[in-house]
Structures are given as structure tokens and as C-alpha cells.
Amino acid sequence: MPAKVLEAIFTLLVSHDTPRKGHIGWIRVSHVCSKWRAAAIGSARLWCNIPVDVLDNRWVSIFVQRSGNEPITWEMPKIWTSPYFAPPPRSPLSPHVQTLIQENLDHIAKLRLYLPASTPENKKWIRTLGAKASLLTSLDLDCLFSPPVSLASSMAPFAAPLLSELVLKGISPDLAGVSWSNLLTLNICNAQLDFHPLLAVLSSAPKLKELTLRDIYLSSTTSTGAHNRVFLSKIQKLDLRSDPRTCVIICKALSIPPIPSYRVDFAGPQISFQSGVDPIIDVISVIRERVRDAYCSERPLYQLEISQQSQTEELWGDVTIECGDERCDEEAELEGDGIMNFFKLSLSRGRISDENTLSLLKSLSLGTCVKMHASGYLLSDGDVWMDILPDLSRVDKLEVCLRAGQPFIEAAFELFDDTTSILPRLTWFTLNMVNLRAPYDDDPPIPIQLYTWIVDRQTRAGVKALHQLEVICCPGLTAKQKDLFYKLEGMGLLMDE
Known part of the structure; x- marks a missing residue:
């Protein structure tokens, strides 16, 4: 059988029999006979995907060596998370693997690492990772450091020219001077960000489709006028989950077209909407603006969902709003276009007064709503129903x-x-x-x-x-x-x- 045919077969096997601890997976084909071994070792593409935390140091070195000049995918398997169980413990990267990543950073196309926050060596190493990554298209660093680690663009490759996906958790990147002309997905969690560099870097990302900012603290914030807003023309998904101040500031700094998924979670345990006036006014202003922007006269508010947040939510927030255009299965109900405008308002029990609940509801275009779902404690007061019915x-x-x-x-x-x-x-x-x-x-x-x-x-x-x-x-x-x-x-x- 020709070597090219063997290589094609082995390529299919790579995705179906990945190595794991105690099992070398598809690598077994190199142990069958000399011809198969030569075909496997001679194909650099077979060795480009390095499952870093399931192989020992010897095998990691072999993968790197046999991958040649091909772009490397260096990924730890994703951590399965549940609100009921703690995630499995992660071992820190060995010094040998750390050195290999640093030495081959310029050949890595995808890099995904989960670094235990309890290991001081991880913090020290991440600061020396380096920024030279000309082939890098996807970077996912899940560190969950508390407090988050501050990194300049010269320390880490989050300013790589080909970067299309960036996920940073527990890392506060210095975004000054960074430009993302190819970025499609940005996800930053548990970090401190300088407000104006954040806006500048978002304005440099004309292709951005998904933006997620969770547990973010903004520094050096000043109000931005409507003419200075950043217009994210390609955005399809926006997810903001932070304290009310941060959410309001970011919402007012961005101009968002009607999109399939728009979620803002005003989660602030230090701010209570039960008696506070300013937070609820700011939240209402964001909702009113979103309603005005998203629900044009041609497609007014179609479906409204009002519910109580579950205790299994990732964040136990005060107020959550979700809105945007969604595909509807019942296209006949929508005169054939299959599009509906959807708005979800979710509040936490005991965190907001009936007066503020009513103020939030009155800020919506209830008169244009066609479908409505109401549950939980949010509408458990008859006076609120009397006002909105x-x-x-x-x-x-x-x-x-x-x-x-x-x-x-x-x-x-x-x-x-x-x-x-x-x-x-x-x-x-x-x-x-x-x-x-x-x-x-x-x-x-x-x-x-x-x-x-x-x-x-x-x-x-x-x-x-x-x-x-x-x-x-x-x-x-x-x-x-x-x-x-x-x-x-x-x-x-x-x-x-």
C-alpha cells in the first residue's frame, strides 16, 4: 500500500483514537511493521496535535520533534464543569513541557492551557511565555489566578497577528498598543482592564463576532459620548456578566446592532437593587436603549421571558437581560421570515423590590409583545400584575x-x-x-x-x-x-x- 494512502488512513485514525493516560492510541500504528512505522514517522501532520497533559515528557518531545515545521496544536482537554461538583484537579506543567512550549511558540497554531492557581510556578512561567507567535490563531489560557496576573503584550502572545480566538481567565492583559485585525472571538474573565485601551482594541477588531467579558473590573473609566462609541458591526454574540457599574459603562460605550444573542448580567453582591436608586436607573437606561436599538418598527418585541435565576447559574446576578433576533421553528406564525425578537429579563429572588421590578418591566415595549413566559418570584406580587396586564x-x-x-x-x-x-x-x-x-x-x-x-x-x-x-x-x-x-x-x- 502506498505511503500516501497509509498516511490518509492514519490521519482519520488520529481523531478517533487519541492518546490518553495508559493508552497510546493511534500511535500503535507505528509499532505494526517497518513500513507502517516509516509512513507514520514520515508524516509530520500526524504529530501536530499534542495532547500535552496525557503524555509523559518523552512522548511530548517525540511529538514536537516529528511535527517538523508544521503548525502545532498544543491543547489540554477541556475541563468538564458542573455546578454540583468541583472540577478535577490539574497538575502543573512540568519544567520540561514549559521549556518546549516556549522554544516552539513560533510554530504553535493553537494553544490551550489550564494552569492551577495554587501553583506559584505557573504564575512565574506565564510571565515569561513570550510574545513571538507568528502562526498562532487560537490562544486559551485558563489560569483562574486570584488576584489575576497582569501581563504586558511583550510577555504573552495575545497580540499575535493571525490571532482569531482569544480566551483569558485569571489574566489581566495590558491592551495598550494591541491590534486585532483578524480576531473573531474574545473571552476575558476574572481580570482588571484599563477602559480606554479596551475600547481601542475593540475598535481595531472589525471582524469580531463574539465578545464575552465576565467578572471584569474596569480602571480609568470616563464617560464616552454617543459619537465616541465603538461600533461592532459584525458582532453576533455579546455576553457581559459583571457588577452593574462595569456592565453599564461597557454597554454605553458600545454600539451593537440587532444580534442573535445579547446578554447582560448585572451581578453585584455589593450593590443591592432593593433600595438603591442609581443602579436601577442605570440598568433601566441600558434596557431602554437596547429595546430602542434592537426592536425596530419593522420587527417589534415578539417574545418576552421573565423568570427567576436558578441557583445553578454560573453567576447569581441581580438582573439579567437577553435580547436579539432568533430563529423560530414556527415560521408560519411569523409570516414566513422565521425571525423573532426575543427579550429575557431574569432577576434574583429577594434582591430587587417590587417597585424596581415594575420600573424594569415598564421600560420594555410590553405593548408589542406577542408571546410571554413568566415564572418564579419575579411576578409573584399581584400589584405588579395589575400594573402590567x-x-x-x-x-x-x-x-x-x-x-x-x-x-x-x-x-x-x-x-x-x-x-x-x-x-x-x-x-x-x-x-x-x-x-x-x-x-x-x-x-x-x-x-x-x-x-x-x-x-x-x-x-x-x-x-x-x-x-x-x-x-x-x-x-x-x-x-x-x-x-x-x-x-x-x-x-x-x-x-x-
């Missing part, structure tokens, strides 16, 4: 879950009188995991309030009748109450306990 004039599909359910039913029952039309376009209504037991003995039963509201709206002039009612996993319904719902005519009914 009259604004939801275009909602045709509504799902209410958990603690938001009872206050919604009580507010809708109270507001839906002879002169008021609440949710006039609603045709699909879902209650999910809502406790339908009345909280007080003297209250009308919650299921009866729900039933009365539905019957009343089915015959109300100027109000669309419900086509579908879903009551899913909602305790508190008696057999007689269930019979009342089953006797409703003219609509589909799903009752799943």
Missing part, C-alpha cells in the same frame, strides 16, 4: 409558572370587569406547576377564579376566545372543579397532573 394588549400566547401563577389569576379575575379587556388577543394560555390552592379560607378558590375569568372572556365582545388551555402539574384542583373545565366548549384542553 393592561399593557399586554398583543399577547396571544402566555405561559405562567410557579409562584407567578396565583397572583396572575387573582389580578386577571379582578381586572376583567364589565369595562376592562385584559389580554384581548390571548388564544393560548398555559399554567405550569402553579399551586391552585387558595392561600386563605375566605378567598374564592383559585380554580374558580380561573374558570370564571375564562368563561367571561369566551363571550366578551372585542376579546378573542381561548383556543387552547393547558393546566400542567398544578395541585389544588378538586374533582368537581376539573369537571367544570372539562365542560368548557370551543377550545382545546390539556390537564396533566
